[in-house]
Amino acid sequence: MSDELIQKWNARYQDADPTATRPCEVLNAFAHLLPRAGRALDLACGLGGNARLLAARGLETSAWDLSPVAIDRLRDHASAEDLPIQARVRDVQAEPPEADTFDVIVVAYFLERDLAPALERALRPGGLLFYQTWTREAVDDRGPGNPLFRLAPNELLQLFPGLRVIAYREEGLFGDSAQGLRNEAWLVAAQP
Ligand SMILES: C[S@@+](CC[C@H](N)C(=O)[O-])C[C@H]1O[C@@H](n2cnc3c(N)ncnc32)[C@H](O)[C@@H]1O
Known part of the structure; x- marks a missing residue:
């Protein structure tokens, strides 16, 4: 992992407000599907908005990111809120989650994209994947400019062929672009 990338994310998190960090919408919208117990991972967690929700729901929660600043700030914030999150600096490309662990x-x-097979393997039977990110089809310029970091139409639906799709949302440019889910796709999928 390049130092430049780590520095870029460290700088981004240095002055960010961890209390303003929220869980992603797909996790909020489908939180009723979460198990009552088990191990959860917030991958590339940043300040850990998802990890905080998962830990508050009683899951044994890990949060991994390559930015030491993000992880330090998440640890401080989680301990102030008394949330037991195992936050670690970890390059998930070099060290993806082990099989059958979450x-x-x-x-x-x-x-x-290369991480998708490892994420699939890392889910235990019945385990759930919640995924939300930017699409190439977009109604404004929010999100990364590099199309490599954005999903092609239906791509998220196809990235995890071994999982059972529970929910998928991607509205592209159809209809009234002032409404609905724009610029992003959501997936909830389960390990059979
Ligand atoms: C756009 S941020 C999203 C953070 C968080 N998931 C959220 O929604 O607030 C992308 C995150 O990916 C992390 N990241 C990028 N490459 C990574 C890698 N190889 N291993 C771990 N984290 C990585 C960055 O440090 C950054 O925190």
Whole structure:
């Protein structure tokens, strides 16, 4: 992992307000599907908005990111809120999650296509993947400019062929673009 990338994300998180960090919408919208117990992972967690929701729901929660600043700030914030989150600096490309280790994995605004098979393997039977990120079809210029970091139409639906799709949302440019889910796709999928 390049130092430049780490520095870029460190700088982004240095002055960010961790209390303003929220869980992603797909996790909020489908939180009723979460198990009552088990191990959960917020992958490429940033300040850990998803990890905080998962830990507050009683899941044994890990949060991994390559930015030491993000992880330090998440640890401080989680301990102030008395949330037991195991936050670690971890380059998930070099060190993806091990097979059969998590009951829930959440990925928000991070797209590393080569990681998809490892994420699938990391889910235990019945385990759930919540994924939300940018699409190439967009109604404005929010999100990354590099199309590599954005999903092609239906791509998120196809990235995890071994999982059972529970919910999928991608509205592209159809209809009234002032309404609905724009610029992003959502997936909830389960390990059979
Ligand atoms: C757009 S942010 C999203 C953060 C968080 N998921 C959220 O929704 O607030 C992308 C995150 O991916 C992390 N990241 C990028 N490459 C990574 C890698 N190889 N391993 C771990 N984290 C990585 C960055 O440090 C950054 O925190």
